[in-house]
Amino acid sequence: xxxxxxxxxxxxxxxxxxxxxxxxxxxxxxxxxxxxxxxxxxxxxxxxxxxxxxxxxxxxxxxxxxxxxxxxxxxxxxxxxxxxxxxxxxxxxxxxxxxxxxxxxxxxxxxxxxxxxxxxxxxxxxxxxxxxxxxxxxxxxxxxxxxxxxxxxxxxxxxxxxxxxxxxxxxxxxxxxxxxxxxxxxxxxxxxxxxxxxxxxxxxxxxxxxxxxxxxxxxxxxxxxxxxxxxxxxxxxxxxxxxxxxxxxxxxxxxxxxxxxxxxxxxxxxxxxxxxxxxxxxxxxxxxxxxxxxxxxxxxxxxxxxxxxxxxxxxxxxxxxxxxxxxxxxxxxxxxxxxxxxxxxxxxxxxxxxxxxxxxxxxxxxxxxxxxxxxxxxxxxxxxxxxxxxxxxxxxxxxxxxxxxxxx
Amino acid sequence: xxxxxxxxxxxxxxxxxxxxxxxxxxxxxxxxxxxxxxxxxxxxxxxxxxxxxxxxxxxxxxxxxxxxxxxxxxxxxxxxxxxxxxxxxxxxxxxxxxxxxxxxxxxxxxxxxxxxxxxxxxxxxxxxxxxxxxxxxxxxxxxxxxxxxxxxxxxxxxxxxxxxxxxxxxxxxxxxxxxxxxxxxxxxxxxxxxxxxxxxxxxxxxxxxxxxxxxxxxxxxxxxxxxxxxxxxxxxxxxxxxxxxxxxxxxxxxxxxxxxxxxxxxxxxxxxxxxxxxxxxxxxxxxxxxxxxxxxxxxxxxxxxxxxxxxxxxxxxxxxxxxxxxxxxx
Numbered sequence: 180x181x182x183x184x185x186x187x188x189x190x191x192x193x194x195x196x197x198x199x200x201x202x203x204x205x206x207x208x209x210x211x212x213x214x215x216x217x218x219x220x221x222x223x224x225x226x227x228x229x230x231x232x233x234x235x236x237x238x239x240x241x242x243x244x245x246x247x248x249x250x251x252x253x254x255x256x257x258x259x260x261x262x263x264x265x266x267x268x269x270x271x272x273x274x275x276x277x278x279x280x281x282x283x284x285x286x287x288x289x290x291x292x293x294x295x296x297x298x299x300x301x302x303x304x305x306x307x308x309x310x311x312x313x314x315x316x317x318x319x320x321x322x323x324x325x326x327x328x329x330x331x332x333x334x335x336x337x338x339x340x341x342x343x344x345x346x347x348x349x350x351x352x353x354x355x356x357x358x359x360x361x362x363x364x365x366x367x368x369x370x371x372x373x374x375x376x377x378x379x380x381x382x383x384x385x386x387x388x389x390x391x392x393x394x395x396x397x398x399x400x401x402x403x404x405x406x407x408x409x410x411x412x413x414x415x416x417x418x419x420x421x422x423x424x425x426x427x428x429x430x431x432x433x434x435x436x437x438x439x440x441x442x443x444x445x446x447x448x449x450x451x452x453x454x455x456x457x458x459x460x461x462x463x464x465x466x467x468x469x470x471x472x473x474x475x476x477x478x479x480x481x482x483x484x485x486x487x488x489x490x491x492x493x494x495x496x497x498x499x500x501x502x503x504x505x506x507x508x509x510x511x512x513x514x515x516x517x518x519x520x521x522x523x524x525x526x527x528x529x530x531x532x533x534x535x536x537x538x539x540x541x542x543x544x545x546x547x548x549x550x551x552x553x554x555x556x557x558x559x560x561x562x563x564x565x566x567x568x569x570x571x572x573x574x575x576x577x578x579x580x581x582x583x584x585x586x587x
Numbered sequence: 588x589x590x591x592x593x594x595x596x597x598x599x600x601x602x603x604x605x606x607x608x609x610x611x612x613x614x615x616x617x618x619x620x621x622x623x624x625x626x627x628x629x630x631x632x633x634x635x636x637x638x639x640x641x642x643x644x645x646x647x648x649x650x651x652x653x654x655x656x657x658x659x660x661x662x663x664x665x666x667x668x669x670x671x672x673x674x675x676x677x678x679x680x681x682x683x684x685x686x687x688x689x690x691x692x693x694x695x696x697x698x699x700x701x702x703x704x705x706x707x708x709x710x711x712x713x714x715x716x717x718x719x720x721x722x723x724x725x726x727x728x729x730x731x732x733x734x735x736x737x738x739x740x741x742x743x744x745x746x747x748x749x750x751x752x753x754x755x756x757x758x759x760x761x762x763x764x765x766x767x768x769x770x771x772x773x774x775x776x777x778x779x780x781x782x783x784x785x786x787x788x789x790x791x792x793x794x795x796x797x798x799x800x801x802x803x804x805x806x807x808x809x810x811x812x813x814x815x816x817x818x819x820x821x822x823x824x825x826x827x828x829x830x831x832x833x834x835x836x837x838x839x840x841x842x843x844x845x846x847x848x849x850x851x852x853x854x855x856x857x858x859x860x861x862x863x864x865x866x867x868x869x870x871x872x873x874x875x876x877x878x879x880x881x882x883x884x885x886x887x888x889x890x891x892x893x894x895x896x897x898x899x900x901x902x903x904x905x906x907x908x909x910x911x912x913x914x915x916x917x
Contacts (some may be wrong), residue, residue, distance in 0.1 A: 209907075234810075390874070392852070392878075396819075397806050397818065398805075404599055405598070409590070410861075422814070430706070446705075448787075
């Protein structure tokens, strides 16, 4: 009896830890549309989840690759080889790469961070194949690069929308449900950019961040958003988590919200302002086209211009269409900020702040030299100095900017 | 100020209820001598079918019936494999978890149909709106926290009490417990073991399904995101059965304890800032501690109860749990 019980407990605790940590997804459907290209260029992709997912990270990448191939006239049924559900384990990634190489792939994409070492090794082993690794930091100067996007630029734009809304409703408290905080540059830079955008419009705005320390628990995402409304009186709820729960809560509570990853207006029609979104197809099209048109895989790194960090300029990131819930000034101000970033004249994490003023129809933007401060009073960038976007790309950003308050 | 405390308690209840359904269901299953590790999958199936049917019909009773029936069907599959075909219970249960969650994804986001929008199902939404119990809900703090919930919250507590009465006070419950303790002896007394096991495992699974439905309704049912609504709560329920020492009355308390710690993950800061003198220390506790604590407590309870049962010679755990009953072995 005791043996049995200990077995039960051990398996339950293990399973609970396993399953709550990383929810698994396996879903069906969604047929690939095939292009009609006659090219014999073969694209390979290694996914952390399944190509059949209907939402989430793998889904976004798969859609990007399919869209890019269709645009280039490649048949996605015959010319796209996929290894689904490959865990972040060097041995398994290596096997997946070998299989794709055996199927004649000319370019192989790996979408998950933990594929990094296997990709770096494979790039040396297969010099005739182009390797592209998302969210990583390794590359060689021939057939291997890494790619990611400046989603923080889109976050800044969403922050502007939130800032104007906070002015309109006369509530300076803005909430932000985040899976993680300063532990990861990805979440931390998103929060910072959003806060800078909101405060460029409303200098008195405070961004209350509620971390839930996990990806994917919808109940926690929901409760975190509720706390932001009930305890901190937030009038706008932004998010960096998997589900639309924070937006649904905003809808229920009669406040406003900014989603993430996809246009969440249908989840919260009366609440949603706009959501930062990814357009992965922009990079995939560029990478496949570059690889298709070159004589040797060794030229790839040079031809594509090294490692890739596309932003608003390249169309790699953007915000979903502004809904009617937005304050009247938001669209104009966002357009002004977007133009400054697209032209490369200005970037978010610099010693120059944007200040917006004026009524709808005559919104103006002014560039002001202003030090970038963290929320403990330390100077990150001196006034007038250049952007520290490197710290986002290299993953070293680990502070909150002034105006952000961690509430968990 | 008091508001934070009320909301904290209110949310503990919200969090505990799906666990209470699942735990009660699993206790019924385990009392019959079967160990069903498929709680997660059973809940997922009940959740997705009950939710969609409820939205289509715009009716809470339909949602309840369909989620119960769908999960009972999953329970029947478990019975066919473990009772009729004598398959290993642990493996069958794990398989049911995998398949159940896969069915959830297939039906929920996989079919890609235009599922009804929960918000627009006015009668269903009204069906699960919060009810104020007269008089009791007027009590400060506690009234709003415990007596102002939707009907499914009260239903869970009623089920927990009824199941306890059934086991302790009726002859059917007594026979079922006998099967869980010693199926050979029960068989020799003329108890129809196969029928009893089938019926109770199906009923227990159906109750788990209502727990899943509750989660879907509580979260406004969107199928976005790559995680299932249930997201591991089924596993916590299996731990809770042990924590509750196979008593549904204890399960009411046990789920509240689990809910308490998990809700603290979100409410530690609000509580710490509202009551800095008494609860200020909460702000320095890492959130991971709160999520680990219930499991540590479970282990402690297990150790204590096994020491106690060694001394007294009895435990509430069904003796024959996890062992398939094969008549010819008798």
